[in-house]
Amino acid sequence: MAGIVYLVGAGPGNYKLLTLRGKEVLSRAEVVIYDHLADSRLLKFAPAEAEFIYAGKKAQQHTLTQEEINSLLIRKAKENKTVVRLKGGDPFVFGRGGEEAHSLSAAHILFEIVPGITSAIAVPAYAGIPVTERGTASSFAVVTGHESPDKTTSSIRWEKLSTAVDTLIFLMGVKNLSYITEKLIANGRAPETPAALIRWGTKAEQKTLITTLENASCTAKRYDLKPPAIFLVGSVVNFNKQISWFENKPLFGETILITRTSVPASDLTDLLEDQGARCIELPTIQIMEPADAYASLQTAICHIDSYDWIVFTSINGVHAFFTQLKKQHRDSRALGHAKFAVIGAATKTALSQYGITADIIPGRYCAEELVEVMRPHIKKDCRILIPRARDARPYLPEQLSKIAAVVDVAEAYRTTAAVENKSKLIALLQSKTVTMITFTSSSTVENLILLLGEQKSLLSDITLACIGPITASTCRAYGLAPIITADTYTMDGLAKKIKEWKWVTHEV
CATH class of the missing domain: 3.40.50.10090 (Rossmann fold)
Incomplete structure (x- = not known):
């Protein structure tokens, strides 16, 4: 029995603009075949054990031909795999998704189309340019910026397109920008028509260049504009001055x-x-198991009943402790006698995942403050356990030792350089x-x-x-x-x- 292929639109660039359905099918993928324009963070939605195959295509640089991609989809599906074909934008908007669907259909492979947000509307939106606007633009057209090189004549009816549509959006047109602008002007579009060039739209690297139709090519050359970028022509470009929002965010450009x-x-x-x-x-760091292979932590857990307080200073310490507790076939019920102190809201949250509420969390998240907050609650005969990193500052155990009978530091993890x-x-x-x-x-x-x-x-x-x-x-x-x-x-x-x-x- 053959598997299934999902042709998924990855969206315009920002990985958070993936659809819920796209994320859902990625979460159960066994094979992911992805494009150049698909943000690599999208791959984290797929199971770690999935097979990942790069099939990216840049201008003049094809990892696999379209025919090879079609064959790959069919072959993986025939292995009874759940296959996700992750494509930039929408699969059916200049994404060659139709060709892939035809091939799958001809091979009698089950498939599903998962639409994506096309860059044709999302990228202008991120630049503060609505493709339609009441009183300004009531129509828009999405046009390929580079037709198939196999074509001997253009299928774009320039004499109709140039003036019939209010807003023109050209995808993948940077390389042919001079040709596009010449055709539009020659067929009646006013040279002074506002125009915009938007590179890496919806991503933090976004760059918007406002120009005119006649100056667009010169503008692209002056700023050395490279793909991926869209070219937009129409009066709606003027709205960028009032409603540009993404590039006005506080940290944009950092x-x-x-x-x-x-x-x-x-x-x-x-x-x-x-x-x-x-x-x-x-x-710059990686979290490793302790040098003693958790021996000190396991010993402490064996005598967990003897501790009055358990102190966590990091998320990693929390998770390491409970992992070792589980290995001794015990759980949070074994800790009912103890009180807990933590440094930091994130550490508090991590502890709560194991059903335990911290008794003490200092207002300032540092060891100095924790000692002062704990001081009134610690008796001379208290025993305290601190599961933490090997090379952590000595301040906390040293100061607590002055006000408690016993303070044991158990090495829960160590940090090393991420060489x-x-x-x-x-x-x-x-x-x-x-x-x-x-x-x-x-x-x-x-x-x-x-x-x-x-x-x-x-x-x-x-x-x-x-x-x-x-x-x-x-x-x-x-x-x-x-x-x-x-x-x-x-x-x-x-x-x-x-x-x-x-x-x-x-x-x-």
């Missing part, structure tokens, strides 16, 4: 390097991207595209310095943003001058402080 590990990094990325920033996640990211990190900084780097712990600073080695000078012109004073102090210890330090030591607090800094320094 390229921010996120140095934390994946899940917490994604939380910060979402917050910053919502404000218009382009974020690049490149962890596999070294070459990419250096190349990125050398490219001068990064405008800001965020640090969410001292270890992210220490390991960035380790990865850079003698090339620390690459940081000289980059704004450094720290989650709190301890991390900022670590920066200074390495001769770095952090510009931004969050007042509230959370991802939300850091994102808020970055936004405030941009407002003050750049008068957004």
Whole structure:
């Protein structure tokens, strides 16, 4: 029995504009065949064990021919696989989805079309240009900017198209821009008609150039405009002045390097991207199992009944502890006698996932504040367990030892430099595209310095943003001058402080 193929429109560029149906079918894909214009983060919606095949096509650069892609879809479906063909935009708007559907139909393969938001309407919207507007434009047309090279004559009826439609939207037309503008003007479109060129629309890299029909080609050359971009002609372009919104976001134009590990990094990325920033996640640390292979943590869990307090200082510590608890065939019920203290709202949330509410969380998310808040609640005969990273600051156990009978530190994980990211990190900084780097712990600073080695000078012109004073102090210890330090030591607090800094320094 053959499987099924889903021809899925990935949307115009911003991965969050994928449809719910698209995300649903991706979540059960066994094979994903994806295009150049599909954001790589879309692939995270598919199971990690799925087979991923790149079939991208740029101008003059085809990884696979269309015929090879058609054959690949059929072959994988005949292996009884659930196949997702992920295509930029909408599969049926210059996406050659019709050709793929014909091939599947001819091979008697079950398939489904999952429409996507086409860049023809989404990209202008992100540039503050409505393709229709009452009193200005009551019609629009979407036109290919590069017809098939096999055609001997154009199938575009320029003499009709040029003046019959209020708004003209050309997709994939950068290379043929001179030809397009000449045809439109020659067939009656006014040379002074407002026009827009929009590159990487809906993404943080978006660039909008406002011009006129007669000057469009010169404008593209002056700014060295490269695909992917759309070309829009019509009076609606004038609305860009009043309702441009995406490129007016507070952090638009900032390229921010996120140095934390994946899940917490994604939380910060979402917050910053919502404000218009382009974020690049490149962890400088990786979380590893402790050097003692959890021996000290397992020993502590064996004697868990003896502890009055359990203190967590990070999400990683929480998850490592409960993973080892489960391996001893125990769960949260074994902890009913203990009280819990945590540093940070994220750590509190992680603990709650195991059915436990923290008894203490300090107002300021640092060890110094936690000690002071815990002090009235700790008796001389208290026993305290702290599952945490091997190289964490000694302040917390040292200070708690002064007011409790026993403080045991169990190594729950360790952080090491993400050496596999070294070459990419250096190349990125050398490219001068990064405008800001965020640090969410001292270890992210220490390991960035380790990865850079003698090339620390690459940081000289980059704004450094720290989650709190301890991390900022670590920066200074390495001769770095952090510009931004969050007042509230959370991802939300850091994102808020970055936004405030941009407002003050750049008068957004």
